Amino acid sequence: xxxxxxxxxxxxxxxxxxxxxxxxxxxLLECFGxxxxxxxxxxxxxxxxxxxxxxxxxxxxxxSLDRAASEIEEAAKxxxxxxxxxxxxxxxxxxxxxxGPAGIYIRSDFPDDCFQNQKDFISIVGTRSVSDYGKDxxxxxxxxxxxxxxxxxxxxGLAYGTDITAHIxxxxxxxxxxxxxxxxxxxxxxxxHRRYATRIASEKGSALISDYPLHxxxxxxxxxxxxxxxxxxxxxxxxxxxxxxxxGLITARQAFSYDRxxxxxxxxxxxxxxxxxxxxxxxxxxxxxxxxxxxxxxLGYGFKRKREFDIESAVSCYGKSHERDTVDKIARILLLIxxxxxxxxxxxxxxxxxxxxxxxxxxxxxxxxxxxxxxxMQRCTIDAGKR
Numbered sequence: 121x122x123x124x125x126x127x128x129x130x131x132x133x134x135x136x137x138x139x140x141x142x143x144x145x146x147x148l149l150e151c152f153g154x155x156x157x158x159x160x161x162x163x164x165x166x167x168x169x170x171x172x173x174x175x176x177x178x179x180x181x182x183x184s185l186d187r188a189a190s191e192i193e194e195a196a197k198x199x200x201x202x203x204x205x206x207x208x209x210x211x212x213x214x215x216x217x218x219x220g221p222a223g224i225y226i227r228s229d230f231p232d233d234c235f236q237n238q239k240d241f242i243s244i245v246g247t248r249s250v251s252d253y254g255k256d257x258x259x260x261x262x263x264x265x266x267x268x269x270x271x272x273x274x275x276x277g278l279a280y281g282t283d284i285t286a287h288i289x290x291x292x293x294x295x296x297x298x299x300x301x302x303x304x305x306x307x308x309x310x311x312x313h314r315r316y317a318t319r320i321a322s323e324k325g326s327a328l329i330s331d332y333p334l335h336x337x338x339x340x341x342x343x344x345x346x347x348x349x350x351x352x353x354x355x356x357x358x359x360x361x362x363x364x365x366x367x368g369l370i371t372a373r374q375a376f377s378y379d380r381x382x383x384x385x386x387x388x389x390x391x392x393x394x395x396x397x398x399x400x401x402x403x404x405x406x407x408x409x410x411x412x413x414x415x416x417x418x419l420g421y422g423f424k425r426k427r428e429f430d431i432e433s434a435v436s437c438y439g440k441s442h443e444r445d446t447v448d449k450i451a452r453i454l455l456l457i458x459x460x461x462x463x464x465x466x467x468x469x470x471x472x473x474x475x476x477x478x479x480x481x482x483x484x485x486x487x488x489x490x491x492x493x494x495x496x497m498q499r500c501t502i503d504a505g506k507r
Contacts, residue, residue: 123156130155131204133188135222136333137179140345144176145222149205155222159185194334198306199321201231211235217352217378221331224349225305228327234298239325240272241298242419243354243375245347245368246282246361251393254361257385257409258282259289261358264412266293267489268421269437273298273325275353277346278313282360282368287316293441296325300349302342305330309338343367351375356419359384359406362396369396372406382406383415413488431455434491449474450482454502457492462499 134155138145148158148169159180170176192202203209204223209232214220228234242265246254265272274290276283278299290297299320303309305328308317320326331349332342350371351357357375359382362368376382384406387394400406409415435451442450449472456471457463465483469476483500486492492500 127154127156127206128202128204129185129188129192130159131206131223132192132202133180133184134158135204135331136188136191137176137184138222139331139333142219142221142331144170146205146218146220149222154206155204191333195225195305198227198334199229200225200227200305200334202226203235209235211241211353213241213355214349214352217348219348220352221349223331225330225332225334226327227305227321227329229322230324231327233325234296234327234329237325239296240270240355241275241353242272243275243350243357243371244282244286245276245350245357245359245371247363247366247368247393248279248281248283249393250281250285250361253387254282254385254393255285258285258360260412261409261415262286262289262295263293263441264416264488265419265421266290266295266441267437267485268416270421271295272421275300275350277302277343277350277367278308278317278328279343279367280310280312284313284316286360287320291319291323291326294439296323298326298353299328300346300353301328301330302332302346303330303338304332304334304336306334344370347371348374351380352378354380356381356383358382358409358415359397359400361385361387361393363392364395364399366396369400372396372400376405381419383409383418385409411488413490431458437489438485446482449478450486453479453482454486454491457500457502462495462501465494465498465500468500 134145152158167177195202202223202225226234262274274286274295274297276286278301287297287299297320308314317328321328347367347370351374357372357380359368359372372382382405384397384400386401386408387397401408431454435447438447438450452472453468456468465479469479483494487494492502494500
């Protein structure tokens with residue numbers, strides 16, 4: 121048994137032992153530097169650290185390591201990898217959380233591409249009974265993130281409503297997505313989302329992940345606990361809709377406790393589905409979402425600056441989130457605006473043969489992304505500092 125595999129087995133054992141109290145595993149790893157060193161401790165030394173009455177006093181033994189080795193072997197049969205906290209593949213954002221798991225199970229056809237590049241993760245959460253308003257804004261936000269060209273990874277929980285809307289929007293826009301599960305990684309809950317789970321696992325850069333051992337059932341407490349991983353992964357968490365109590369609200373508050381940025385979609389004052397969002401905005405723990413442009417700018421995204429405006433580079437940002445016909449129309453509009461300064465939308469409509477409504481819609485997208493500016497006379501100008 122090589123040293124790397126020995127450490128992986130020890131980390132898996134720690135995760136299985138301290139799953140419900142991951143802070144203990146984190147403290148032990150920080151103290152001893154490796155999981156293997158923890159299992160090599162004398163029992164008397166371990167009791168001195170944990171205390172003589174600790175329920176874990178007899179858990180760190182060879183039998184635990186044997187169970188962990190069998191767990192890793194069984195996981196591999198399902199195409200699932202286990203990554204421990206001290207391994208380089210472990211997602212960096214979770215290392216910043218003292219209650220991050222000692223390890224995670226990754227179900228993906230491309231496990232090495234999920235966390236190796238350490239891209240930005242944006243968590244999107246909300247109610248299961250999401251409204252049409254919430255679904256629309258969820259899609260618009262994901263599409264806006266895709267148009268930046270920064271390719272952040274969308275994180276959510278595979279549940280009904282907001283979660284699955286975010287996952288599907290990400291896949292449709294060409295973004296990677298991570299589904300954090302409240303069960304063992306070999307199963308899917310709810311079962312109605314099995315086909316989406318299969319799609320996620322088969323996309324490069326996307327994965328189903330869990331910190332629960334194989335065959336863990338979908339019990340309520342597991343959903344609450346897994347929310348810390350959704351919150352911990354994201355450099356920011358976006359709350360779409362939430363009642364005054366709910367998993368999405370718990371996740372957003374957890375993200376705030378991790379000193380992450382939290383954004384919330386405002387709703388009507390008398391709408392129960394917006395009670396949680398409005399309360400977080402009112403308390404100052406969440407930043408209100410007033411537009412897609414404002415959100416992506418606040419997140420630090422946008423088109424890269426370049427001396428010379430490059431139409432090809434600008435248009436490529438839309439290739440993953442729009443149909444080819446729409447992208448071609450955007451390219452033609454940009455070319456005309458570049459060659460003819462301050463063209464009005466009416467003139468663009470006449471020169472392209474597109475209807476005025478189509479031109480207004482496309483120039484609206486370009487303006488919201490900061491690619492062009494439109495004055496009060498509806499004359500369009502390219503922002504030369506954008507690409």
